[in-house]
Ligand SMILES: Nc1nc2c(ncn2[C@@H]2O[C@H](COP(=O)(O)OP(=O)(O)O)[C@@H](O)[C@H]2O)c(=O)[nH]1
């Protein structure tokens with residue numbers, strides 16, 4: 001079982017009916033999500049954070065075992081998704097640092113559990129991506145094993161941001177990851193990335209996001225919260241920080 005940071009109400013499960021909660025505060029909406037009205041999304045009743053600004057962001061450690069991570073004394077938020085989906089870019093956007101997390105044109109570059117300490121009060125974690133074919137299978141299995149061990153074993157983990165590329169149609173590997181998180185009672189929300197990208201022939205981003213949710217609803221009764229983002233133009237940054245701020249207060253009472 002998780003520590004005092006555990007937030008059981010955020011665990012999305014097929015079997016359980018989530019609490020019927022009305023959201024008291026509305027986080028800033030930065031993306032038109034009109035089409036989502038009909039999709040049942042879990043409503044979180046979170047305190048309104050007074051400060052969401054990131055003032056300091058410091059790289060701490062890289063390791064491959066959750067037991068070797070920094071002491072679990074602060075609420076923690078982790079970023080996961082396919083290689084190249086934009087995890088490191090999202091961390092840099094959240095922290096206003098262009099080079100805090102390593103952004104790469106080549107997939108498969110992040111190979112550890114990387115901890116960053118934010119405002120001396122919470123942790124942000126970058127993880128190796130899944131589904132990258134050019135990394136050999138043994139190594140892929142190793143990444144997957146220590147990442148999943150981290151998800152189930154890290155006591156102060158409040159929320160996992162599951163990143164989904166909004167420029168492509170729903171991928172099985174992402175849907176499977178969402179199901180795994182749900183099955184293992186790891187609280188997560190969906191973060192759609194690259195909503196700024198425009199290229200001829202690219203499928204419609206809003207349709208991709210809605211389709212992804214519809215696919216999830218084949219297994220889930222309710223959807224996890226979701227945020228549309230762009231690390232290029234800052235879309236979704238306010239919403240993400242608002243969510244993290246609310247979760248931090250809810251988790252630790254601070
Ligand atoms: N247009 C656009 N490109 C992005 C965005 N986020 C990431 N990228 C690009 O996608 C590639 C992979 O990003 P990275 O953050 O390293 O992905 P990671 O492997 O998931 O950590 C890089 O070339 C980034 O510049 C975004 O929001 N918009």
Ligand SMILES: [Mg+2]
Pocket residue numbers: 087088089102103104109110126
């Ligand atoms: Mg990365």
